[in-house]
Amino acid sequence: xxxxREESAMMDILRRGYAAVFYENWPIWLGGxxxxxxxxxxxxxxxxxxxxxxxxxxxxxxxxGIGIYSxxxxxxxxxxxxxxxxxxxxxxxxxxxxxKQFSIRFSPPFELLKGIVGGILMGIGAAMAGGCNVxxxxxxxxxxxxxGIAMMIGLIMGAYLGLRYVYWEVEHISTGAAxxxxxxxxxxxxNLLSIEPYLGAxxxxxxxxxxxxxxxxxxxREGVLALCGVSLGMIIQRTRLCFVRAxxxxxxxxxxxxxxxxxxxxxxxxxxxxxxxxxxLRDEMVYVPQAFWFGGLLGGIIFGFGMVIAGGCGSGSLxxxxxxxxxxxxxxxxFALTVSLVEKAIDSSKSLxxxxxxxxxxxxxxxxxxxxxxxxxxxxxYYLAATWNEKTEKFxxxx
Amino acid sequence: xxxxxxxxxLDCRGLSCPMPILKTKKTIGNMKSGQILEILGTDPGTRNDxxxxxxxxGHEYLGExxxxxxxxxxxxVK
Numbered sequence: 147x148x149x150x151r152e153e154s155a156m157m158d159i160l161r162r163g164y165a166a167v168f169y170e171n172w173p174i175w176l177g178g179x180x181x182x183x184x185x186x187x188x189x190x191x192x193x194x195x196x197x198x199x200x201x202x203x204x205x206x207x208x209x210x211g212i213g214i215y216s217x218x219x220x221x222x223x224x225x226x227x228x229x230x231x232x233x234x235x236x237x238x239x240x241x242x243x244x245x246k247q248f249s250i251r252f253s254p255p256f257e258l259l260k261g262i263v264g265g266i267l268m269g270i271g272a273a274m275a276g277g278c279n280v281x282x283x284x285x286x287x288x289x290x291x292x293x294g295i296a297m298m299i300g301l302i303m304g305a306y307l308g309l310r311y312v313y314w315e316v317e318h319i320s321t322g323a324a325x326x327x328x329x330x331x332x333x334x335x336x337n338l339l340s341i342e343p344y345l346g347a348x349x350x351x352x353x354x355x356x357x358x359x360x361x362x363x364x365x366x367r368e369g370v371l372a373l374c375g376v377s378l379g380m381i382i383q384r385t386r387l388c389f390v391r392a393x394x395x396x397x398x399x400x401x402x403x404x405x406x407x408x409x410x411x412x413x414x415x416x417x418x419x420x421x422x423x424x425x426x427l428r429d430e431m432v433y434v435p436q437a438f439w440f441g442g443l444l445g446g447i448i449f450g451f452g453m454v455i456a457g458g459c460g461s462g463s464l465x466x467x468x469x470x471x472x473x474x475x476x477x478x479x480x481f482a483l484t485v486s487l488v489e490k491a492i493d494s495s496k497s498l499x500x501x502x503x504x505x506x507x508x509x510x511x512x513x514x515x516x517x518x519x520x521x522x523x524x525x526x527x528y529y530l531a532a533t534w535n536e537k538t539e540k541f542x543x544x545x
Numbered sequence: 546x547x548x549x550x551x552x553x554x555l556d557c558r559g560l561s562c563p564m565p566i567l568k569t570k571k572t573i574g575n576m577k578s579g580q581i582l583e584i585l586g587t588d589p590g591t592r593n594d595x596x597x598x599x600x601x602x603g604h605e606y607l608g609e610x611x612x613x614x615x616x617x618x619x620x621x622v623k
Contacts, residue, residue, distance in 0.1 A: 171593055247589045249614070253559045316567045386590055388562070398563060399601060457561045469589070471561060545570060 168245040168343070168384070177385025178407030182414025184381060185288065188374040189422055192367050193226060194289065194433045195378060196281035197460035198272045198485055200231025201478065205486025215490075226371050231464065233375020236353060238383040238468030240376070243346030245384070246339050253473040256319065264456025265463070265477035269484025271449025273492055274502060275300070275442045276435025278449065278460025279389040282442065284408075287525075288415035289433035290423065290517045292506035293442035295524065300446015305393035306543070307447070308454025313545050350376075382465050389459040393450060400539045402532035409529040413522050424514050434507045441502030549607065549619050551583035552576065558615050561588045566598050569620070573604065576622045581607070584618040591618065 188195045206219035222228040242248035253261070268278065275282035275297045283301060286294035353376045360369025381387070391404040422428040437445065453459040456477040458466050463481065466474035492498045508517035535541045555572050557565040565586050572582060584595065592609065595618050599606035607619035 249587075251559065251561075251587050253561065257560060257564070312563065312567065316564075316571055386593065388590075390562075394563065399566070399598060401597065401601065403597075454563075457563070466561070471588075473561060545567070 168241075172385045174385055174387060174403050174407045175410060177381055177387040178409075178411035179414065180381045180385075181378065181387060182411040182418070184374065184377050185285065185411075185415045186418025186422075188230075188371070188378075189288075189419055189428065189432075191374065192371055194281075194285040194419070195230050195234075195374065196227065196277055196285055196433075197231055197234065197464060198278045198281050199227025200225070200229070201269075201460075201482035202485050202489055203228040204231075205482040205484075208483060209486060224365070224368060226368055229368055229372040230375040230378075233353070233372040234379040234382075234461065234464050235375075235468045236349065236372075237376035237379025238465035239379075240346045240349035240353070241380040241383040242469040243342045243349060245346075246342045247383075248342055248346075248470050249338075250470045251472060253471075257473050258476055260455050260457075261473035261476040262480045264452045264454075264458075265480030266484045267452025268449050268456065268460065268463075268477070269481045269486075270488050271300075271304075271445040271447070271452060272460065272481070273485050273488035274437065274445030275449060276437040276445075276502070277433075279453065279462075280460050281433065282435055282437065282445065282449075284389075284412060284415065285419075285433050286435055287412050287521055288419040290416070290420060290508045290514075290521065291434040291438075292508055293435045293438040293503065295521075296437065296439040296442030296503075297446035297449075298524075298528075300443045300448075301389075301393050301450040304447040304450020304452075305390070305454050306397055306450075308451040309394055309397050309543060311451070312454060313543070316545065378461075379465055379468060382461060383469065388462050390453050390457065390462055394454055396532050396535050396541055397543045400536050400542045402536040405532035406529050409525045409532075413525050416518060416521055416525075420514060420518050424509075430507060430509070431505065434505045436499070436502060436505045438503040438506040445502075549581060549583075551619065552580040554583040554585065557584055557586045557588075557591070559587060562590045562594065565591050566594050569595065569598065570602075573602075573620070573622055578622055580622050582620045582622065584620070585612075585615055586618060587615045592616065595620065 185195060203219055203222055203225045206215060207222060209215045210218050239248065272278040272282060276293065277286060279301065283294050283297045286297065353373060357369035357373045360366065387407065388404060389408060392408040395401040396405055423430050456463060456474065458474050458477060463474045463477045467478050492502065553572065553576060555568055557568055565584065565588060569582065569584055576582060596606045599620050603623045605621040607621055610617040
């Protein structure tokens, strides 16, 4: 009798735990903290995480497949760039299933077009800035690269311009809602929903088996990086951590929650990355893009505009695609194709490469101590400015 | 939740962030105080965004109802 009661108490604890992790909203700041810690673990394991490298690998394969590129890129199942991005996609897919949030979501045609245009703009911007919001900004700042600041300024400007466009669109273009599309298969979706958590658990087990098998093939480094991607995808999907909101919301609604979460996250990343580089455990020039300042700034503006139009940045488009949003799947596809082409063009032209700028590793100029203080100081200023704006709405743009 | 009769319904199914919020903001601008707006949505983000938007702008978020394949959200205009 008492054993039975203990068992049912245990079931109750587990059920509540599951609901807390997968059905309830996580605070966004927690997402920022977990993302920062996982970023540092990923770099300590092998390398920083990024998204664009993986997308470029897939785009390269496409163009090789249709005969435009002569050289075959690295296999997407060996390239760590590709494995991290695949992991992120898989992790957000699994997490959406576990939370009963996966469904194929269609959008009206005009929204799909915005996904495509946003994806193309993000591809151009990321190629110029040497990375998307992750590799060109988030991980680049962690890596103590000055082009991360150039891209941050660009992203703020681009998000502002993108918001002006979206306001204009709301006033002047009637996209019409998808109406029927959401309903079609509604009945089926309901039935699927009840088994989604089991499919999600299978997806997680599959990811662990994948890493296990890779380890047996002497590819432990690659396998664990894919698993890091899965963790990142789960964290970002559960907290709906969205870089677009960090830059757009202060202008749109005045909300600063996401801007604060991203600031905290990058500060953790800076501290962890600096420890790994300063102690000589990792190469100093890792994730220092050759994009200071022109490529970072202009690439940031173009990328920032594109991410607001698409409704997702590099990582954001991936996790929303993993959740089943067709618009963001298109954004990812066109982002991948564009970044492949534009990076190829920049790489093959000396003058274009020079135009994008230099690799600037801050400690080479002002030492580690001042670099860390300066970058953290800039993020604290961003944190405080966004919070001040939340109260005063000084930067808010009225519709 | 079943006894709410909305004055207006805004169909945001198939739209993703930030369109549901912006369309809600625009529609509320043309409504009178005390009226109730119903928003239909399919984006999981809307579940967090609408209550936060209502709280910041002083409207009352009344809650949501699950329908087949989408959600219905209710906001009372301040």
